Amino acid sequence: MDFKEFLIYVFLGMVQGFTEPIPISSSGHLVIVQHFMGIQVKDLNFEVLVNFASLLAVLLVYKEDLYKLVKNTFSFLLTRKKEYKTDFLFSVYLILATIPVAVLGILFEDLIGTKLKGIQQVGFALLATAVALYLIRNLKGYKGDKRLTVKDAVVVGFAQAVALIPGISRSGATIVACMALGMKQDTALRFSFFLYIPVSLGTFIMSAGDLASADNFRTMLLPYIGAFIASLVFSYFSLKWFMGIMKRGNLGYFALYCLLAGVFIVFYF
Numbered sequence: 001m002d003f004k005e006f007l008i009y010v011f012l013g014m015v016q017g018f019t020e021p022i023p024i025s026s027s028g029h030l031v032i033v034q035h036f037m038g039i040q041v042k043d044l045n046f047e048v049l050v051n052f053a054s055l056l057a058v059l060l061v062y063k064e065d066l067y068k069l070v071k072n073t074f075s076f077l078l079t080r081k082k083e084y085k086t087d088f089l090f091s092v093y094l095i096l097a098t099i100p101v102a103v104l105g106i107l108f109e110d111l112i113g114t115k116l117k118g119i120q121q122v123g124f125a126l127l128a129t130a131v132a133l134y135l136i137r138n139l140k141g142y143k144g145d146k147r148l149t150v151k152d153a154v155v156v157g158f159a160q161a162v163a164l165i166p167g168i169s170r171s172g173a174t175i176v177a178c179m180a181l182g183m184k185q186d187t188a189l190r191f192s193f194f195l196y197i198p199v200s201l202g203t204f205i206m207s208a209g210d211l212a213s214a215d216n217f218r219t220m221l222l223p224y225i226g227a228f229i230a231s232l233v234f235s236y237f238s239l240k241w242f243m244g245i246m247k248r249g250n251l252g253y254f255a256l257y258c259l260l261a262g263v264f265i266v267f268y269f
Contacts, residue, residue: 006223008039013227017234020054021193023133023172023254024240024261028122031166032265034121045214048207049224050231053201057235058193061243065190066197086146094191098158098198104161114172122205123265125167130258132176136254141184147190152181160195167262170196171242172254185246193239 015033018027034040035239058067072087143152159177163170171192178188217224245251 006226009223010226013230016050017054017231018238020235021171021239024258025167025169028167030124045211048204049228051200052204053228053231054235057232057239060197060236061239067123090145091154094194096153097195098246100157100161101199105164119265119269123262124168124261125165126258129169129172130255130262133251133255136176136179137255140180141182143183144187189246221245225236
């Protein structure tokens with residue numbers, strides 16, 4: 001492992017971290033960056049680690065909300081008091097919304113990993129993301145936590161499953177679905193990023209054994225650490241920045257970016 005390769009991993013960690021929370025697709029941008037740099041990192045351990053770093057960033061940003069959600073969920077199970085019911089149902093809806101991506105991810109893992117990671121496919125996926133973001137750019141929403149339904153959870157869950165395709169942003173797909181269903185911006189944000197937690201955590205737990213037993217784990221330890229830290233830091237500040245953008249209702253800028261990036265990739269390559 002030379003210093004140049006170390007810097008490549010750190011840079012890719014920065015790219016993944018910055019693009020994970022915002023609706024422009026982290027997986028798609030990793031494909032784009034590797035293509036333009038003429039490199040190919042076929043390292044699943046890298047993807048697992050940088051995604052786990054993004055998960056930690058989400059936990060740090062939403063630590064108070066998550067503590068309240070978990071506390072009130074268990075309080076409702078123990079006491080059945082109405083004051084805790086909204087948070088309990090919110091947790092149930094998160095579980096329901098996680099099922100589609102878990103099932104479809106397992107069924108189509110090979111297809112997604114081998115057939116849908118081409119640069120052209122990413123370009124078309126970015127165009128689809130641009131259209132979806134444009135359509136909901138001005139929606140404000142009227143549904144708070146108390147008005148969520150099973151239908152909302154299922155629809156958002158399938159939207160997250162669609163984001164298994166590189167170039168389709170996970171945060172973008174889920175936020176578009178949330179806003180289209182009439183959720184308020186704050187509720188849409190929390191539901192989208194809380195939904196990221198079980199998916200990312202489950203992936204990490206399932207892959208932890210392979211990571212620890214990998215033949216190149218010792219030689220790749222420093223690049224992994226560098227990429228992990230880069231992803232953690234950039235995910236944290238990117239998420240905080242995106243939360244401010246959501247409050248101001250500026251999603252149209254992301255639609256424009258995805259449109260320009262998608263057109264360039266589709267017609268240039």
